[in-house]
Amino acid sequence: MxxxxxxxxxxxxxxxxxxxxxxxxxxxxxxxxxxxxxxxxxxxxxxxxxxxxxxxxxxxxxxxxxxxxxxxxxxxxxxxxxxxxxxxxxxxxxxxxxxxxxxxxxxxxxxxxxxxxxxxxxxxxxxxxxxxxxxxxxxxxxxxxxxxxxSRAVMKTSDAHPESGLCEPQPGLCTTQHEGLASPPAAPDQAEAPESTNPCQGEDKQGLTFNLSNILSGLDYQQRPLHIAWPHRWEHDKDPETFFKVLMKLKEQDLPFQVSVLGETFSEIPDIFSEAREVLGSSVLHWGYLPSKDDYFRALCTADVVISTAKHEFFGVAMIEAVHCGCYPLCPKALVYPEIFPAEYLYSTPEQLFKRLQNFCKRPDIVRRHLYKGDTAGFSxxxxxxxxxxxxxxxxxxxx
Known part of the structure; x- marks a missing residue:
């Protein structure tokens, strides 16, 4: 001791x-x-x-x-x-x-x-x-x-059960539903993935193989609407208002997309959540906290884009988790994000975020073929x- x-x-x-x-x-x-x-x-x-x-x-x-x-x-x-x-x-x-x-x-x-x-x-x-x-x-x-x-996150992987932990030798804020970053669960059938797929398909550095078509219950992956994930606490410092206003604008233009709003809730929930749930309607794929870590990473693994609209962030574990699961990140060009993510994943205004998502809604294959250009090895x-x-x-x- x-x-x-x-x-x-x-x-x-x-x-x-x-x-x-x-x-x-x-x-x-x-x-x-x-x-x-x-x-x-x-x-x-x-x-x-x-x-x-x-x-x-x-x-x-x-x-x-x-x-x-x-x-x-x-x-x-x-x-x-x-x-x-x-x-x-x-x-x-x-x-x-x-x-x-x-x-x-x-x-x-x-x-x-x-x-x-x-x-x-x-x-x-x-x-x-x-x-x-x-x-x-x-x-x-x-x-x-x-x-x-x-700060630096720490991803820990073992051979028997891939799991990870979070460590930060520098000051940092880490806020997410499940802060332990783990490899997504392997699908029963291990098949070689084509090169032009989500990075979550195929073999990762630990030798685990993921068959995304199994995770998607046999649906044609390339034909699905763009899947947007927001895996953050349901609190004001994550600026859910900006996020939902952008999605509502996409909805107004009849652009095809699905959204998973993950993350933990507390006693006070901003009013925008109930308003957005009603407006987004059938575009909502998942709404709410997922207690199971496997379910959480499965949801991230099926998503195409992960969004942050945070007003206060020292690190942002949720974004790294989603990138690890194959998501294309879009983050504010502010706070800690420019230190972690290459410039192409940053936006300066809500209008820029909307335009990026507008293009992705029309061409989801762009992000599904994309291979992340940053480096997360330093967080292990x-x-x-x-x-x-x-x-x-x-x-x-x-x-x-």
Missing amino acids: SVLLIEPFYGGSHKQLMDLLQEELQEDCVLCTLPAKKWHWKARTSALYFMQTVPTSSNYRILFASSVLNLAELAALRPDLGKLKKVLYFHENQLAYPVQKCQERDFQYGYNQVLSWFMPEHKLARLEKVIGVKRNGDAYQSEGLPGQQE WAALGCKFRSLLAAEPREDL
């Missing part, structure tokens, strides 16, 4: 990351969590809860927590934990997170993150020496580090696992 993992919001990408680390570290860690409900209360009060519930141990060397936890408060309440080497993982930036209503922002959550991230002068000097952080006035920027403004556990193990194996020192 040398690594203490603390997650106040144990759900979604937060859960996926902690589960992966626990699985990889096995007997070398202990995990303390709270359910993924009432996020704001967890951000305000979880330090007091964990102060009372985290077991005392002389074996702890490293504390790994997400920024939902007010780390400064916990360190003050539990001096024994304050002495550990601490790794703080940011899923989002609360100072820049888009507000849903035109009202004064509650700065408590951003303030918590500032307190948790604050480092005294001697630590900043060490950081500059070790990893090349340079000071620019009161700000700091890193040099020579991969993905300065984004094989590529990043050793870095995490090194980070979490470091011996604590007084200057840390």
